[in-house]
Each structure stands twice: as structure tokens, then as C-alpha cells.
Amino acid sequence: MTVTTLTPTSGGPRTTGTTGQMCTFWVDGLYFGLQVEHVQEVLRYQQLTVVPCAPDAVHGLINLRGQIVTALDLRCRLGLPPRPEGELPMNVIVRSRGEVVSLLVDDIGDVIDTTEVSLQPTPANLPPTVQDVVGGVLPLPGSILLVVDAERAVDVSTPDTTGGTP
């Protein structure tokens, strides 16, 4: 098990901003970010135990050092097309309301400091399934970072937000 501990890059005195440091990752070519405070760790692909009858977004359970963690596929959660066969997802382990949940993503990016960029509302023409999970966007030079709302991302209890498989 490889653990990439997230030691925030030296952000200096500017880390007090509203968005602060972002743990970034890619899902279906989209560039996403999660505030590092919500992210416990990032893991490579873990063997999953499938949970039959579970909501679509739940891809299975992983054993995180003795703790059982639900793995949610962000592609499914965002209503994006399923991951191509043979590509293994990465785990972004998120803490939410005392529970630990793994978000399955395509690839992990750097931890970046976004203190100086202000959060803008999600463009209204994004699909509702994406709007549901994304709390806003950060227009960075060269790319647009979609900021994931951790609480909403791990909430799959209501069937209409599971997105279904397109």
C-alpha cells in the first residue's frame, strides 16, 4: 500500500485565504480540486469488494488499514462516462462528518495554492449532476479548477443524485 502523505507545499503566509490549498485530480479530462483540509490521504488503486444492491456511485469497499471505507466513483457521481476498461482509479480519501470515504478519480495532480484566486460560481450550463457536486470554479492560468464540495460529493443517499450510468 503506497501512501502519499499530503504535506502542503510551503504556502508561506498566504495560506489564510478562503480557498487555500487544493488537492487536485482529474476525472474524465476535467480538472478538479478539493481543499486539503478535507483530504486525509491519497492512495493508489486498492482492491475493491463489490457491494451488490448499493447505489450506483458506490463502487465497493476498501480496507484502509483495518478501517472499512466506502469507495465512490466520481465519474458516476458526476454523471460522466464510465472509466475505460483496464484503467485503474486512484483513491482520494476524504473525511466527512466523522466518516472516511474514498473518491475514485482518474489521476492525481499536485497540491496547489489558490489563495490569490477567488472562487466563482459554477457556470450555469454545466450538467446538473456536475453542478450538484461542484461548489464553484477557480479560473487558473491555463486551466479551470472545479472545486468539489466534499460533503455533497459523498452524499449518495438520495437516489436522484446518484446520477446513474450514462
Next chain:
Amino acid sequence: MDDDAEIVAEFLVESHENLDQLDRDLVELERTPDSRELLSSIFRTIHTIKGTSGFLAFNRLEALTHVGENLLSRLRDGKMVMTTHTAGALLTMVDTVRALLEAIEHGAGDADPGVDVESVVSLLERVLAGDVEEPAAAAAESGEQATGPELESVEDAPPAQAAVEGGEQATVPELESVQDAPPAAAAAPAPEPAPVAEELLEPALDLAPEPVLEPVLDLAPDPVLDPVLDQVLDQAPEDVPAAAEAEEGRRGVVDSSVRVDVDLLDGLVQLVGELVLTRNQILQRTEAADDVELVRASQRLDLVASELQESVMRTRMQPIGQVWSKMPRIVRDLAHQLGREVDLEMDGHDTELDRSLLEALKGPLTHLVRNSLDHGIEPPPARAAAGKPTAGRLLLRAYHESGQVVVEITDDGKGIDPRHIGDVAVRRGVVTREQLARMEPRDVLDLIFRPGFSTAEQVTNVSGRGVGMDVVRTSIERIGGSVDLTSTVGCGTTMRIRIPLTLAIIPALVVGQQGERYAIPQANLVELVRLEGQDLRENVETLAGAPVLRLRGRLLPLVSLSEALGGEKADPDGLTIVVVQADETRFGLCVEEVHDTQEIVVKPIGRQLKSLPTYAGATIMGDGRVALILDVGGIARTRAIGAAHATEPEVQVGTVDSRALLVLEVSQGRRAALPLTAVSRLEEFELGRVERSGGVEVVQYRDGILPLLRLAPAIGLAESPPAEDQISVVVHEDGQHRVGIVIDRVLDVVEEQVVPTEVGRRNGVLGSAVVQDKVTDLVDLDAVVRPLLAGAR
């Protein structure tokens, strides 16, 4: 350790903890003399010690704490004001209490003349009377300051060593060496420390005139301080045996146990779980490794991890004897209060269960014992009139059974009369008379678990306030257990509590389905059935799309695990059926593979999955993969099995108890019943296997010879025409001896109140009774098997 010693030990541990708290509280109180909260807390502590010492007949301790309590109550009520002087007196009392406790711990009892209680009592009394002059007060105060550390060093010193240390560290308070030296010197048999201590004695004495000691020496003649000093000096030699003991590695009661936060233990359990998994991974890797050292180290890791795991699990397990030990007293007091004579018997002291469950069990158990005494066992005259011995019998039994702990409370009292319960239930509006008329006697008895139900003719001090049995049931169910009762009017009542061994670790059967593993808790497991070929075609039928299995004359609904998990229904040539039971529902779960049974650690699953009824949790298997735990009850509900079958009486086969009967068919449709407890197995033998030995039919069975007995002739009935190919046999075991009882077939297992009648009584039959609306012979098993077993002996 006998019961009394155990109680004393508990008292000591508790009191020492209380005293530490008391010290802190008193010091705090000096700073905030008006704090009623602190005063109340101190008062309660002293009161508790006083109360317990009264019970345990530690009279001097009681006398001392009594005066202290008086003083405290006046302080609490504002009749006296807290001064440093009062605080000093109280602290002296605390120290003396501690000295007494130590005397008790060392087996001297509190009558030890080494501890001067009387002068402390008189000191407290003088404080109470308020006639202590200021100088004396000041003396007491400074004396207190001076003696405080002394006392501590006497008590706490790991004796000889402290002296050695004291000498080595030249600047260490001189007092310590002075006080410690005598015991060390006296402990002459302890070879090493003693000479050193003697050497140290000198410098210590040299230091004596130094300022630190002065107050003590100056004040020595003071009457107030005298007792304190006396006590200190008297105590010193007394500590010697304790010191010697400590040297030998024997720990005192207080030192040998530590109270640990349960959360911490839970954390440990989890960490050890992880360690075990990591160990497994390392073991797998090192198996192929060439590095001998690495292999050796990993083997050691394996061993240590296993032992650690076992120990950590054991820290949470405690014997039920802890609860048992409190029972004799409770029963004695209650019996006295209620005018009953009771012989208490307790069985299964060392039955262990998880400590959190043990805690949760205490209340309900006490309640049930009270109920047995109050409502069960009659007063002696009533018992005499009923022809019973005047002393009632109360039996507490604990044992492990199929992964659960069973606790039974049995009395030989008047029993519970369903009619009486019914009447009261109707009167209290718990049920209507119509509802009552439709209820089985067993269900009527269950009414006592309804909220607000109490049948006590009058509310006694002990029970009958209308809260009770429902609370008992709720609290037992909260910890995953169940309560039921069986009662025979006039003969007594048995309450049976079943609780899981632990909430964290359960035995489970691991089954395989579509490449994944699932765990079925052992508590839900009834049996495993494998059907192939002809058996499959004959015994499994599909009724309106629903598969059912004929199992020993009963129809069992079948659920395919694959379907329950939302998959396709497979149609294999063989069926592996796990017969499971949840609540009152029993059904067969068809699985692909059965792996093995193992102990699993139940872990919670995330909130995204909580709403799924199919799973009770998840666990981590030996290879580190996650496996889901199936919720049998949930599966039954989602497959709508419970609703359709709960009303059928035959599905309500509860757990095996002494009243359950195995109903058999013998002699072409005649019914006979055996107590289920007498039945160890049901077997079918091909006729070809039956051989003869002497005049007896036998079969070879499990490496032995099983004598057969045809039931029909043995109970005076005509034998049925011989079965075509095989015979059904009920195997009865009596110690070393087994007998096979040949019957036509098994009809059912019933668990209902059976009223035997004289009708049909004959050799081999106790009498006939109506079981499931049909006349059934109750087999006198002893009489029937006696000739055969006698021959075997």
C-alpha cells in the same frame, strides 16, 4: 479468592480511587471554601466509604468516617466555615483512612493497633465542637504540612530502594530517608538493600536537625500532632512485611489492577487487527524469501502478534462471576426484606463475556432476581402448604451456547399463571378480552414484557411499580440479546437471557457468491444442506415461482443469495442451502460455495450503505479483503418471507429448551413425543446396514456400534410394516452410551405448554397430552432405553 475477599478487594480499589479524588477536592476546597459542590462531593465519598465499611464490619473505619461525615455535613449545611485548620483535620482523617485501608489490604483488618484512629476521632470531634484554640490550630496546620509528605513517603515508598535513592541524590528531602530508613533496616532479610540503608541512616540522622525537620520535632509534644506522629512511627514497621512482599514481586490489590477507558481498549483492538493483517502480508512475502534472518523475524512477529491479539481480546472479556459475586448479598437482603427463605445456587462463574455487555447485564439481572424473589418464590408458609421445602431455590446459571452467552434465572416458586396474567392485562387495558382469547398461553406470558405491566398485588419496596420487565427486555435487546421465559404453574419459572459473546467479534460462516465472500453470523445459522441429482428433484419444488424445500417433513422457503444480491437466479445441478433463522423466520439461503466458519470482527459500514437491509456490516478477511456480513433478518424482510410465514406455528420453532418436544410418528399415524434435549441427532440408516448383535438390532455408527430400539413395541404399540429401504432413527446419548430409537418419521419440533394427563399411562409412556391439537404419547425415555443401556453397562 472467596467472595468476601473479592468484595473487600473491590472496596479497596474503589476507596483508594476515591481517596485520591478526596485529596484533590480537599486541597481545592481550601482555595474555594464556599464551594458546596466540592463539599457535597467530599461528603458523598466519605459517606460511601462509611457505608461500605459498615457492611464489611470494619468498625474503626466506620467510626472514623462517621465523625468525618458529621463534620462535613455541618460544613456542607453552612453551620461551620471551612478553615485551613478544618481542612487539616480532614486531611488527617483521609490519611488515617488510607492507613486503615492499607492495614486491611495487608490482612490485618482495621483493628490493627498500629493505626491510631481514636486520637484522630477526638481531633475531629474537637474541631466539630469548635473548641480548638488558634495555636493548636496553627500547630495542627503546620503539623499537617510537615506530616503530609512523611505519610506519603511511608506509604508510597518502594521501601528500600527509596532509601537508596534518597541517599544517592543527596539533595532529596531528608525526611524521606529518615522515614524510609527504618523499614529498610528492619527488612534485614532482604540482603542487598539493607546494608546500604543502614549506611544511609547515618547521613539521614545527621540531617535531622536541619530546618526541614524542625517543625516536626518542635511540634512533637503537641497533643494534636502526637497521634499523627504516633501513627507515622507505628506504621513504619508495619510496612516492612509489605515491603518484603513487594520485593518478591507480589503486588497489592491496588497495584495489580488498572482501570482503562473502554475507548482505549477499542482502539487497541482495532490497532491489533491492523497489525495482524500487516503480519499476514509480511508472512506471505517472506515465505519465498531466502533471508533466513528475515524469515525468523517474521515468524517471531507472527507469534507475538497472535499472542498480542489474544491478550487484547481477553482484556475486554470478563467472567460473569463478577456479577455473580454481588448476588448472594442482594438475595440475602431481599429475602430478609420480603420474608422469604432462599437457597441461592450459582453456576458458570467463569463464563466470559465482553465487559460492556457485562455492564449492561447487571441491571436487568438484578431486576430479574428481585422478580423471582418477590413474585416467584412464595413465603415459607405458602410453600409448606404447597408441599415444598420452606426454603425456595434460586438457580443462576451461565453458559456458552452456539456463540452466545445464556444466563438463566430459575426459581421453584409459584410460577406464572397465564390466566392471572391475562386477567390483569385485560384490566390494565394492555389487551382486549377478544385479543386475549386468541392468544397462545406462551404469548400471554409474554404480556409481562409489555410496558406498564405489573401484577404485583401491592407495590412493594422491591418490585411492582409497573416498570420492569419491559425495561429488562429493552435493555437486553439493546445489546443484541433476547429474553424469554418458561413457567409452570406451581413449579417455578425460568427466565432465559441470551446475549452475544461480544459485540465486536462473532463467529460466522463464510460463503462464496459470484467471486465475493459473505459472512453469515453463526447466531442465525441452523444447518447446512447439500442437495444433488435425485434428491434435488424430489425435495425442491417450485410453488407459483417460489422454490421450497421439503426438509424432514416441513416446507422451507428458499431464497437464492444471488437473487437477494440483485443478480440472476442460477440453475445449477446441485444446491447448497444454508438454513438460517432470524427472529421467528426460518428459510434456506442457496449459496454457490461454503468456505468455513471463522471469528470475524464486525466493522461498521459507511452511511451510503446503511440503508441497505441486506447487510449488517462488513469485516476484513485474513487476506486483507473486505467481506460483507449478511443481515439474515433483512434478507427475509426484503424477500417478504417473514410476513407470510410468521403466523405458521411450525415456523415458530424457537430455540431448543428443556420443554421443547420432538414429535414423532410411530405405528402408522400414532404420535409420540420425546423431550428435544434427549435427542442428540436424527439419522437415516439404510436397512442393509442393520446388523444383529445378540438379540439386539445394531448399526455401525461413528466408529462404534449403535444399538437400535424400535419405539412402537417399546411403548406398547403395534409396529408399522417395515419401511422399504431405510429407517429413521433418533439418536439418544446418555453419557457414554448411545441408543438409536427407530421411529416412522419425525413430524415436528414443538415448544408449547404441555399438560400431561393420566390417560394412556403405561409402561414406557408417561401419559398422553394434547400437542398441536392431537393426542400424543409422552415417551418415558428412561424406561424405554433402560433395558438396552443396562445391557450395555
